[in-house]
Every structure is written in C-alpha cells, then in structure tokens.
Amino acid sequence: MTGMPPLTDLVWARGYTDPAWARRHTTSGRELLPSRRVWRGSGTPSPLPARPPGTSPLDDLAFDGPHGQSLTLSELLAAAETDALLVVHRGTLVHEQYLHGYEPHGLHFNASAAKSYLGLVVAVLVHEGLLDRDAQVVKYVPELAGTAFGEAQVDHLLHMGTRMNYAGRPYDKALEAQRYFAVLAPQLRPYGYTGPATIREHLATASATGEPGVEFRYENGNVEALAEVLRRITGTTTSALLSEMIWSRIGAEEDAYYVLDAEGAEAASGGFSATARDLARFGEMIRLGGALGDRQIVPEVVASTIVSGVPDGVGRRVRFPAAPPSAPATLSYHDLWWIPNDPYGSFMASGIHGQRLFISPTLDLVIVHYASQVVSPAAPYPPLVQAFLEIGTHLQG
Template identity: 85%
Template sequence: MTGTPPLADLAWARGYTDPARVRWHTTSGRELLPSRSVRRGSGTPTPLPAGPPGALDGLRFDGPPGQSRTLAELLAASETDALLVLHRGHVVHEQYLHGYEPHVPHFNASAAKSYLGLVAAVLAHEGLLDRDALVAGYVPELAGTAFGEARVDDLLHMGTRMSYAGRPYDKALEAQRYFAVLAPRLRPWGYTGPATIREHLATARATGEPGVEFRYENGNVEALAEVLRRVTGTTTSALLSEMIWSRIGAEEDAYYVLDGDGTEAACGGFSATARDLARFGEMVRLGGALGDRRIVPEAVASTIVSGVPDGYPRRVRFPAAPPEAPATLSYHDLWWIPNDPYGSFMASGIHGQRLLICPALDLVVVHYASQIVSPSVPQAPLVEAFLTIGTHLRDRG
C-alpha cells in the first residue's frame, strides 16, 4: 500500500488522499453519474488462451541503486487493481487485487483519449474526417473559441493554447473545474460556472497560435469528440461500439459517464474490463485485425509510432512530470510513444491506468490502479517494469 499523503497535498490530489476512496470512484462510475453503454454486440467473446504457468515467477524489477522489487511488491506500491499480460496472444499473468473483480468495468481515465484518437484516425483514413479542416467547420458553435479556430489535427496532438473564461491557464486548476462541470456533487458552494461540457468548451479563448506547442488539455479531446459526433451523426458510445467494441469479441459492455446534457465525458469517462481492453490492445498489436476480422485499417494501426506530423514537438513531457524533467516521449493521435527499441505506444490515465502495446516484444499489458496523485507518493516505474516483463518473456522463448 502507498499510504495516505498529508492534507497539504489536497491541491495535488483533488481531495483523493486515500487510495480506497480513489478505488471506489474508479470502479463505481455508473453508480455515481449517469452513463451510456458501449455495446459489446452479440458475438462470441474472442478467446484469451492461457500461456505457460509461472511465466513471471522469480522476476525482479530494478529500484533505487542496490535494490530490486518483486512483482508483488511493485503492484502493492502502485495500488494495482488489475494486471493482465498478453504475450503472443496468450495470458501469461492475470491478477486482481483489493476486491476488484474481473467482470467489473474500471475507469480508464485519460487512457480513453487514445481510443478516441484511433477512431478519429480511422475516419480520417476513410475520408470522412479532414485533419486539416478547422473545427468550427464541423461544430459552428465553437467558432471564435480556441478549439473552433484550431484544426482537427491540432486537437489530436494537444496543439492548442487557451484560457478558460479569461483565467490564466493552470492545468491542475482546469482539471478540477472540468470535474465540477461534469459532476454537480464536485462543485464548490455557490458555483455559477458551466454546467455541461459544451458550455465549458465555449469559454475557451486562444492565447497563442495552434499547432506549435504541446499542452495536455482535456478540452482538445472533448472538442474532437463533438466533431466526431457531427461527422457520424451518432453518440460517442455508439460510435466506439460500432467501430471497435462490437467487433473485438468483448465479453462485457463498456460505458461512458455523461454530463448533465447527456454528452459522454470522452476525455476520461470510459470504463471497461481488463480482459476486454486486452482484446482491444491485441487487435492493435496485430495491425488492426483479430483472426480473419479486419477491424482497423493496417495503415492506421502501423503508423501510431511513426506518424507524428511535421511542426509538432517530437519530444514532450508526461503531464505529471516536473517542469525540469526532460521531454522524452512523443505524442501522436492521442497516444503516448516511449521511443523505446520495441516500437511501443501506450494509453495512460491519471491513477495508474495503462494499456501498453509493444509490437517487437509481442506484448500487451493492461494495468488498472487507484494511485494517489501527489508529490508525497512517488510513482512506481510501471512502464519500465512492463518492458522488463516483455524482454523476460522474449528471452525465455
């Protein structure tokens, strides 16, 4: 267990100073807010065959100099709720902790951004979405806002600069205000701000040219989701179901939580089981297909790592990294790219959610957690640990 940080860290933790409280939120979304199902369809679930038992037995992970940790110690330190490892399509490790159950959808938080990015990339590949078009051309109500005057491609690369309602931009503060928009119970006393996601987006004004600088901001994804709703004439939930979820052989419906207008919280309100997210990741690892089912064009699945367009930063900082941290990641179509030797890319969420796909290691890792976000609680080096798992599995054949 990571323990409880001091109350002085409330500004960082948004009040979630107890991992058990975070876990309640990450596993109980549709009990807290209205929701809409992402239907799995009626087909037979895609098998997830078991790999050889004990594949990770004895494996240790590097820590501080002279120290190493077992997998159990690493999972405890990261407040893990679920870990599922696929190697060459076989489950070599599947574990659930803290009472979390395999059939219960778990919040993916900002990892959900990447799934929407994939949907947008497919629609662009099919000619239904113009990456170079201004967003206001699809959503006239956003004309004059920071998002409306940006291109679709700027949204896909977090390339807008804005402030909301004339406030100086502060990422942590704006994250809190977004949650207040979404959930009335999180609004402070006397709140008079936007009550829906669309109202929130309408207050954004540009503070710089788009397409120049990386700034990780939820509004980019919510604006993109509205574009996709206008292009397809359907909800985000129905779109993800039609294009992805009903075609990967999922076992369970996923879902999005909704704002007061009935609009999906596309930037982080998606929940799914670990097994179904593993099916999704395996489909992407295999170039967009499962067996004889082509789900995503190979040209889209194969260019997530290599497709960062000219003009966008080639190296960016992870949102939780301190300002002095080096920019070591890349970012393309709402996916994080570690720039490792294995062609890896990942979806990542604030409380330790990860979907890591490593084509060169034949590896897919799903990690769900309920971590505290606080300088007082060091984050476990999960991505490095997952790559260690991948190289271990590769080397043992």
C-alpha cells in the same frame, strides 16, 4: 484492507490523495453519474488463451522502484496501488492478477487512457475520408467559432496543440481539471456555482492565448472538442460510434460505459470504463495490425502508423505528466497516444491513476494495468513503463 468510503461522500479532491477514495472512484465511478453503454454486440466473446495455472513467468523478475530500490513483482504492484495486471504475449495471457477486491468482470475507469481510444476512431475516420485533419474545427462545430478549439485544426487537437484559458482565468492545468469535473458532476460544484453545466458550455468559454500548433499543452478540452466533431459528422453518440467501429467487433465479454454530462454527451476525455480483459482484447487487435483472426477491424495502415506516423513539431518530444523535472523528455505524442521511443515500437494509452494499455509490436506484447494510484509528490509513480519493457524482453528472451 483499507475500508471503502460511501459513494455519497466521494469527493474528487480527496480521491487524488487517498488510495481508498481513488479506488472507490475508479471501480465504482459509473454509479455516480448517468452513463451510456458501449454495446459489446451479440457475438460470442473472442477467446483469450491463457497459460496453464501455476507459477507466473514473471515471479522471479526484479524491478526498479520509485526510489531506485529493487522490487519483486508483488512489491511493484503494491507500490503502484495496482487493481489488475494482465500480460498478453504472442496472443497468450501469461499473467492475470487482480487485487484489492477488483474482479475480472468488474468495470474500471480508464481515465485519460480513453483519449487514445478516441484518437484511434478519429484516425480511422480520417483514413476513410470522412474527416479532414487540416480543417478547422469550426467547420464541423459552428458553435465553437471564436474559441481556442474552434479556430484550431483537427490535427492540432489530436496533438494537444492548443493554447487557451477558460473564462479569462490564468491557465492552471490542475485547477482546470477540477473545474472540468465540476461541469460533469453537480455534487462537486462549490456553493453558489454559476459556471458551465455541460461540456459544450465549458468548451465555449475557451479563448486562444497563442497560435495553435506551437506548444504542447495536455488539456481535456481538445478531446471533448474532437468528440463533438465526431458526433456531428456521424450523427451518432460517442458510445454508439465506438461500439459500431470497435467494441462490438473485438469479441468483448462485457459492455463498456461512458459517463454523461447533463445534456447526455459522453465525457470522452476520461469517462470510459471497461474490464481489463476486454481492454486486453482491444490492445491485441491493435498489435496485430488492426485484425483479429480473419476480421480486419481497424485499417492496417492506421494501426501500424501510430508510431511511425509521428510528425515533426508539436508532440514530437514531450514530458510525461507528473514526471519529475529531471526526467528526460523522450516521449512523443501522436493522435492522442503516448510513444516512449524505445527500440521496440511501443506505444500506450495512459490515465492519471496508473491506468495503462501498453502495446509493443516488436515484443509481441500487450499489457493492461489498472490502478488507483494517488496523485501526490509524496507518492511518486513507480517506473511502470520500464517495468513493462523488462517484462517484454524477459518473455521474448
């Protein structure tokens, strides 16, 4: 097993290219920054029925690897630097596996998969009439007047439809991601850093470089601006809001957590940690039309239109981040969820290091995949979505 670097030496840039450092971040990152819990509530954890111990129904499957080779499940998980794989079919946990010392009760960063969870909260509040999709963000957050996010509509942010640069710099997605992390973590700031020290200060430097709603541009700032909108209209923190609306109602076993900036604002675009089991409960609730048992947690119309509600225009067809240029642009993006446009009505939340919450209503399938995949052209992502579909069709068959 590869040794773990000490937390005090963790450098994000190295974490992109070294699996051990990436894993140290994804499984212990909450210890690096202040954090706020997403309370699980006082109720009893909801059951997660499992098949009897023994061989997995997936053991004999073969999957395509990143170079087109045939892989066993174990080989696929190794190639993906997997920390956990949970497969729930028709409400039964048919496969549960943990690797690299990660444990069922351990928290794991969800990275950008967290964007989708906030998107669900936004959709519920829109459904309840508390938020207007067509309103400009400045209506809710006056301090963002004149910025790319403030002058855009809520719906533009939900579909990554803003075009901007920060502080007049030419826009570069990878570099801006690094600067965003430096806003959150002082230890990542270079010597002499004089940039924004909070998320709000960071958003205030965003200037529009084009009309919103024209181009898809995957950018953390859209989600952070949405989170600020929610804090304004509800008068509560992102953590408390997610707890009240969802986490305390799904029968979670553990609290989840958000990391915080210097003002105590949650990093909503990627600072969320939870156990794999609780994420499976969350996914199963969505698969069942927003309900668990006799409890309607999310309005059925919201849960059932994540796929069917995809609008024309921005987000209708996009290329998955890190996909090679030759990959077909067959994905859609709606309310911060990725949609593969497969025959099964699937959709997913996705994070940079291989975090996935994959939900396929037609296949009666929920898959949670936690990983610490490096980000490098030399280590291409295995085709996990295709593997998930193969798992689902196998179980259905």
